Amino acid sequence: TxxxxxxxxxxxxxxxxxxxxxxxxxxxxxxxxxxxxxxxxxxxxxxxxxxxxxxxxxxxxxxxxxxxxxxxxxxxxxxxxxxxxxxxxxxxxxxxxxxxxxxxxxxxxxxxxxxxxxxxxxxxxxxxxxxxxxxxxxxxxxxxxxxxxxxxxxxxxxxxxxxxxxxxxxxxxxxxxxxxxxxxxxxxxxxxxxxxxxxxxxxxxxxxxxxxxxxxxxxxxxxxxxxxxxxxxxxxxxxxxxxxxxxxxxxxxxxxxxxxxxxxxxxxxxxxxxxxxxxxxxxxxxxxxxxxxxxxxxxxxxxxxxxxxxxxxxxxxxxxxxxxxxxxxxxxxxxxxxxxxxxxxxxxxxxxxxxxxxxxxxxxxxxxxxxxxxxxxxxxxxxxxxxWKFIDFGLDLQPTIDLIDKPMGIMALLDEECWFPKATDKTFVEKLVSAHSVHPKFMKTDFRGVADFAIIHYAGKVDYSAEKWxxxxxxxxxxxxxxxxxxxxxxxxxxxxxxxxxxxxxxxxxxxxxxxxxxxxxxxxxxxxxxxxxxxxxxxxxxxxxxxxxxxxxxxxxxxxxxxxxxxxxxxxxxxxxxxxxxxxxxGFPNRIPFQEFRQRYELLTPNIIPKGFMDGKKACEQMIEALELDHNLYRVGQSKIFFRAGVLAHLEEERDYKITDLIVNFQAFCRGYLARRNYQKRLQQLNAIRIIQRNCAAYLKLRNWQWWRLYIKVKPLLEVTKQEEKLTQKEDELRQIRERLDTQVKRCQEYEQKYQQANAEKTQLAEQLQAELELCAEAEESRARAAARKQELEELLHDLEGRIEEEEERCNALQQEKKRLQLNIQDLEEQLEEEEAARQKLQLERVQCDSKIKKLEEDLALSDDTNQKLVKEKKILEERANDLSQALAEEEEKAKHLSKLKTKQESAIAELEEKLLKDHQMRQETDRAKRKLETELQDVKEQLAERKAQLEELQIVLTKREEELASAISRADEESAARAAAQKAAREAESALADAHEDLDAERAARTKAEKLRRDLNEELEALKSELLDSLDTTAAQQELRTKREQEVAVLKRSLEEEAAAHEASLADQRHKHSQELQQLNEQHDQLKKAKAGHFTLLCVMACVKERRQKNVKFGLSKDDNFEVENSAFPCDPGNSFSSARDYWQHMCRNPESEDRRADVSLICNALEKAKQVLEAENADLATELKSASAARAEGERRRKQAEAQLQEIAAKLQDVERVRSELQEKCVRLQSEAETAAAQLEAAELNASAAHKHAATTGA
Structure with a gap:
């Protein structure tokens, strides 16, 4: 805050x-x-x-x-x-x-x-x-x-x-x-x-x-x-x-x-x-x-x-x-x-x-x-x-500061004690107490305390220990x-x-x-x-x-x-x-502001109060204060400033902000009104222009079909031809005038360019002069600061010397008084010491001479110390200046080195750019030559391409016919391949189901073995618990009721287990029924797949033979028409053809072996069909065996899974019973143990009471 x-x-x-x-x-x-x-x-x-x-x-x-x-x-x-x-x-x-x-x-x-x-x-x-x-x-x-x-x-x-x-x-x-x-x-x-x-x-x-x-x-x-x-x-x-x-x-x-x-x-x-x-x-x-x-x-x-x-x-x-x-x-x-x-x-x-x-x-x-x-x-x-009445706030800390740092203060005595032989911390404290015992800010602590003295600071009393000071x-x-x-x-x-x-x-x-x-x-x-x-x-x-x-x-x-x-x-x-x-x-008046600033800042709060002519700042401010109606207790007018109490200037600032806000709002309103009016006038002008354009368009539409207007349109360009020469001469005159103007403008631009360069040079020179002046100003400012610091040091030194002079004068006065007293004593004793008068006078003269010599030597020593100190300080100042100059020189040298490095770097960059430019020019020439060569080659290639395109179009027509015929055959083959893919997918699903059944069977086996092991362990533990139970439990009526209750709970659990087993058996029967249905569907799909596969494979073989036949014809140079006829005769794809299937086509080929090529095709197809038949029979046998083994394994897995689940449920029930019996036994053991501990404690207490009674009886009997 x-x-x-x-x-x-x-x-x-x-x-x-x-x-x-x-x-x-x-x-x-x-x-x-x-x-x-x-x-x-x-x-x-x-x-x-x-x-x-x-x-x-x-x-x-x-x-x-x-x-x-x-x-x-x-x-x-x-x-x-x-x-x-x-x-x-x-x-x-x-x-x-x-x-x-x-x-x-x-x-x-x-x-x-x-x-x-x-x-x-x-x-x-x-x-x-x-x-x-x-x-x-x-x-x-x-x-x-x-x-x-x-x-x-x-x-x-x-x-x-x-x-x-x-x-x-x-x-x-x-x-x-x-x-x-x-x-x-x-x-x-x-x-x-x-x-x-x-x-x-x-x-x-x-x-x-x-x-x-x-x-x-x-x-x-x-x-x-x-x-x-x-x-x-x-x-x-x-x-x-x-x-x-x-x-x-x-x-x-x-x-x-x-x-x-x-x-x-x-x-x-x-x-x-x-x-x-x-x-x-x-x-x-x-x-x-x-x-x-x-x-x-x-x-x-x-x-x-x-x-x-x-x-x-x-x-x-x-x-x-x-x-x-x-x-x-x-x-x-x-x-x-x-x-x-x-x-x-x-x-x-x-x-x-x-x-x-x-x-x-x-x-x-x-x-x-x-x-x-x-x-x-x-x-x-x-x-x-x-x-203003001067207020003394009582916060002058100078006595405490004088106690510490002035001559004969704590620090001065500490320095003095440091140079005395055989001085200790104790002697320092004694000297300190003797010198400042009556000082208001110094206190002597209790001798029983650890501290040696205390100082009253502004924050409170502080006890100090002078150990090792x-x-x-x-x-x-x-x-x-x-x-x-x-x-x-x-x-x-x-x-x-x-x-x-x-x-x-x-x-x-x-x-x-x-x-x-x-x-x-x-x-x-x-x-x-x-x-x-x-x-x-x-x-x-x-x-x-x-x-x-x-x-x-x-x-x-x-x-x-x-x-x-x-x-x-x-x-x-x-x-x-x-x-x-x-x-x-x-x-007081913590806020103050000069007259001119006050008038400049707050004059807008008092409009029309100050006349436009010259007026003294103080009078102007007084008139503004009267207009603002400020209470006289809230301000004071000084010689050069106005003083305000706390909060008044902040209030004036708020009023000024409100006034500026109003002015800005009015200005914004005026600007917005002006913009709106200008926009409105613009819209009116646009509306008038639109109407004029509409009228002209309507007049043109009426006029364009008029014969005389058409004639005028045709004749008007002819009338302009006669005026071309006049316009040409006129344009030449205008061009000459423009060139003259351009020459004058160029001359002016050159003059302005020269003036601009001169101004830039002058600007640079002035900037350098300004920088030099700034540096001189900074040096002068530093020298002023050093002089001020030096002055402050000398003033403090002067104060110290004045204090020492006062102390020496007091000491001298004391010596003078002592001297007068001694002189009086000497006068009283003169009568008794007349015989020693001569010797005493001689000794007195020698004493005076020694005193004068000692004083002279002390003055010479002081002067030499002062000169030595001055020389040392001047040496330090000169060393500092030398260091500054050396640093500045080093910086200038670094700048020069940096500029020279930049210059060499720029020159090398220019040379590299020139070399790059020359290389680019050479590369461009080579590129132009290569371009012209490539253009000629491109023209030749274009001509060849046109010839190839013509040949390609002819081939494309023949190819489209062949593709249409081939597409119809491929569509039929795609339908058959889709049926085959569906059958394969069903087979894969059956295989995955069989694998799942195998995995379930393995899991059931593992669970069964684990359950068997767990059952054996639990039976052993149950037998042990039963033996313990028989040993520990008494045959009381309460225990018999507990046993019957447990047997009833076991019967209830068995009934619930049988119900769950029946439900599980029903779910297994449903799964078997679903599995048999899936197997029947898979068999049907398998039969269909065999039929489709045989026809599809035959068709593919025929297509392969046709393709091979085409390649042979092309190889031996048959014409396109011959090739086309061979394909038409070899491929039974026409819908109107008498061959209804691949088998009929095969019989037809066997009955009509017209040539060696046709017989070779027949032999190839026979071999392919025999191989396909063998492959299909092998795949059929494998699928049948796999299907049988899968069904058998699934049935066996379901049977074992049922047995394992039944055994697992039985074991779980037994485990729950055993756990319940164990918990009850543990509770009973704990209860019996606590009762035994209680009985033991009571027995110990009884024994202690008996021993105490025995001792008491023995003492009473004695």
Whole structure:
């Protein structure tokens, strides 16, 4: 929901479907009050403000840990990538937008962890800066990270986990990866304090694959994956190194170096040198190096420090790698939107140095919010001359911030204590208490508690434990191990350690002299100093932007959906300043608009109020306000703007929308009326034209048959001939004029073409100048930003120096007072010390001279320090400029190389095209020659084809006659073949029925054998049950009744079984009757088939002989007429022929053997008929035997099936009886067993009572 000028978001603790592309499209470019409250609306408002006002924006997601800041940050980036993508929506998101979206999963895997309050807590802060070009498209991005909680890599609190990537790698690595990275069981890693602690709703293996996918999209390759996961595995293995303390010395030892070998293999180190560097490091003392013995605690601390540092440098490399992928130097960014996701305010049972830094950051952010919401708002009222009484909301957090970061504050004292010899955490706490015991925001905790001190933050009181703060602030590392890592055989390890600036073990030990501490003070900056510088730059960036606040609220600490703890939510709203923001929005004027914009936007609400001449903007707005009749309490007129209370501007917007709607409706009505009237006039004109055409047509119909009209039509063309010469000369004149015009137009076109080319050249030149100016402007803007940041740093440095000067002046005044007191004492003692006066004066002079020399040396040292710092900063600036110039030069060289490559590629393509063109021309000539040759051949072929067509038509006539005669014969043969097919089908059906009967018979046999076996088993079981029943049951009357009842039930079952058997017998009789009928039909069909088959086969034989005869005639060159006569005489197909059947034709041929050919035909037919007869007789015999065997087998199968079904039913009945008897016996056994147990319990109780009575009697007798 919206609360004042910012958005309040409550963590729902469940997935909601309100972040889809459809929802994003709904919020795109829509006013905030027209859609429900959403983080998309805040993002869209910031994006539109950036485009309209050309002002950098920032979106600050703040709140406690677990309130949903990281998720809302991801949704903000998702919306910006959708709205400002440089590619069209249909083609998917571009590469840059995809990489921007996939950066978050990588950072979450390596920088987020499970805490008590949040399962996906960000253990680092990040500021994502998304750059946009002048058109509003994303031009690049950059991510800055703050304060990674690297100590979580080696140690976690109860019910918490280390960073997600450790569990993802252990759960999702393949067998090959586990062997390559030397991964072990999670329980074997001491750095995983709670082993593989599961998180509800998170699948580490699936998340590992998602992380790999994101890294692939970011452009990382397999080599990068191997290097990254080697570092992760080595970090875990550092905790598995087990050291022991020697008995008689301070030297620690490593009995088993197996883990050290694994680490050395992963990091590319020598195991001997690494072990020696940990156990016996070389330290520089003066100008010499000595070997220092390390105790077990020192070695373990050194190993843990190296493990943390390895993971921190890996994380830093990942961020730089992501920034390289997101950097688009070719697309110049005009403005940017920054999204801040900082770790939320944390209050744990045990709060350490990391929590102080996080809470300090949240204090600064809350102070920025208060300054923006309350201070700047009321200051603008005063600048605009509005009557306003300044309200103090009591939310000034500056005292807490001063307590932490100002001179003599907590961080300054911590830095100072780090450089003192023999300083400890206890001395730091003592110094802190003595310096700030009276501070209103500082509290000394109870001595019985674990905490050392407490700070009152805006979110409440936080107790801090100062254990190991000095070490955490200095973050010392073993220089020997670092040098080994810098010279590792693995290039990746060398790369991440190449620029290591460390506090060594010599610094950790520190010398006992004050001068030694001072000489090292300028060599290294502590963690708190680095973080303060980072935070200062971040706050300067945020102050230069227009902030948009998203307040994230945690509803409960149980992580349950739908549950809101009202006191917890109200406390967060109060601490975040939400309630005060609502108050100032109600009392103040949160909406404001300049005079000119107000007049331009809302003048249509007050027509004819402002005269057309010039009028001052303020007066014009006042007249408009009077015309709108607004209550004076709802607005205030300032010097350059009009201020409105909440909701007034939204009401004016609604009125404006209504007015625009009315104007548009009236305009639409006018347009529609105009179009309708024009259409009406067009229709009238069409109607008049139709009537004129009708009249002309009627007149023409009357006129066309008139003789004079016909004569006129014939004479009119002759009259036009005389005018042809005149028209020709006229057309020649017109043609000459047109040519003259064309020449002039061509000249003009040439002039315009020259002017156009000149304009294009000027345009190109101006574009280059504009690009150069834009680049100069961008450089100037960057230099301005750097100067502003430098100015801010110098101002803060100046404030620090002023504070120190004040402290030195106070100290100097105290010394002056002490000096005066001593001088008075000296005057009192002068009379007693007259003899030592000369010596004292001499010593006094020497003291003054020494003091002056010391002061001079201190001033010279300070000046040299200042000059050194200035030179170092100038060196860094020059190096940055040199890097920028080298990058720009490299880009220009790449562009030139790319253009030269394109040029050579285009030239080669042109040469190839020219060669192709020449080849195509040659091929075309050859094709033309071949075409002409083929055309001549085609003409010859056409002539030959015509001759063949004539011959073919003659043959076709003869062929049609023969086909008609053959068709009549084939039709008769088809009828006979159909009858034969029907008979064959019936035979196949009989065979399939026989096969089914065989299958049924086999199934019945198997079922019978199975039933027989089951019957035997059941009989045996029944006999056993009967014997048991006889043994266990008593011959009582109740049991006899039960037996008779069972016998009655058996009789009833037998009767039902007999009835079912009778019904089954009847159904079998019906099936037999049907089967006999089917067999009779099959026999009849078989007889018919034999008759048809004999005639058909004879006819086919005759046809085959005729066909063979025709082929012989053709072979021996008979004429067509002779062939026709032979066929007519040989084939008995004429209906009027005297041969009524093939048999008559055969007899006729036998009686008239007129030639050798005819006799050969007769012999062929005889042989064919004999073979056909033999085949038919064999088939007949086979079919008869098969039919008999099928009927017999079917009868036998039916008989056996009946017997098997009867036996099966009988066995089933017996089985049911046996099952019922068994269940009854089981129930009785259970009942008897329970009665026996009850009796045994009663017997035991009786025995106990008897023994107790016996004891009681014995005691009374005694």
């Amino acid at each position: 919206y609360s004042g000028l910012f958005c309040v978001v409550v963590n729902p603790y469940k997935k909601l479907p309100i972040y889809t592309e459809k929802i994003m499209e709904r919020y795109k470019g829509i006013k905030r009050h027209e859609v429900p409250p959403h983080v998309f609306a805040i993002t869209d408002t910031a994006y539109r403000s950036m485009l309209q006002d050309r002002e950098d924006q920032s979106i600050l997601c703040t709140g406690e840990s677990g309130a949903g800041k990281t998720e809302n940050t991801k949704k903000v980036i998702q919306y910006l990538a959708y709205v400002a993508a440089s590619k069209p929506k249909g083609s998917g998101a571009g590469e840059l937008e995809q990489q921007l979206l996939q950066a978050n999963p990588i950072l979450e895997a390596f920088g987020n962890a499970k805490t008590v309050k949040n399962d996906n807590s960000s253990r680092f802060g990040k500021f994502i800066r998304i750059n946009f070009d002048a058109s509003g498209f994303i031009a690049g991005a950059n991510i800055e990270t703050y304060l990674l909680e690297k100590s979580r890599a080696i140690r976690q609190a109860k019910d918490e986990r280390t960073f997600h990537i450790f569990y993802q790698l252990l759960a999702g690595a393949t067998t090959q990866q586990r062997a390559e990275y030397i991964l072990e069981d999670p329980k074997s890693y001491p750095f995983l304090s709670n082993a593989a602690l599961p998180v509800p709703g998170i699948d580490d293996a699936a998340e590992f694959q998602a992380t790999i996918k994101s890294m692939n999209i970011m452009g990382m390759n397999n080599e990068d994956f191997n290097s990254i996961f080697r570092i992760v595995s080595a970090t875990l293995l550092f905790g598995s190194m087990q050291f022991k303390q020697e008995r008689n010395s301070d030297q620690a030892t490593l009995p088993d170096n197996t883990v050290a070998q694994k680490i050395a293999h992963l990091l590319g180190l020598s195991v001997t040198e690494m072990t020696k560097a940990f156990l016996k490091p070389r330290i520089k003392v003066g100008r010499d190096f000595v070997t220092k013995a390390q105790t077990k605690e020192q070695v373990e601390f050194s190993v843990e420090a190296i493990g943390k540092a390895c993971y921190e440098r890996l994380f830093r490399w990942l961020v730089n790698r992501i920034n390289r992928s997101l950097d688009r130097t070719k697309r110049q960014g005009a403005s940017f939107i920054g999204i801040l996701d900082m770790a939320g305010f944390e209050i744990f049972e045990l709060n350490s140095f990391e929590q102080l830094c996080i809470n300090y950051t949240n204090e600064k952010l809350q102070q920025l919010f208060n300054h923006t919401m309350f201070i700047l708002e009321q200051e603008e009222y005063q600048r605009e001359g509005i009557e 000095l070490m955490k602030n200095m973050d010392p590392l073993n220089e020997n191990v670092v040098s080994l890592l810098q010279s590792s055989q693995d290039p990746f390890v060398c790369h991440i350690w190449k620029d290591a600036e460390i506090v060594g073990m010599a610094q950790q030990a520190m010398t006992d002299t004050q001068f030694g501490a001072r000489t090292r003070k300028g060599m290294f900056r502590t963690v708190s100093q680095l973080y303060k510088e980072q935070l200062t730059k971040l706050m300067a960036t945020l102050r230069n932007t227009n902030p948009n606040f998203v307040r994230c609220i945690i509803p409960n600490h149980e992580k349950k959906a739908g549950k809101i703890e009202a006191p917890l939510v109200l406390d967060q709203l109060r601490c975040n300043g939400v309630l005060e923001g609502i108050r100032i929005c109600r009392q």
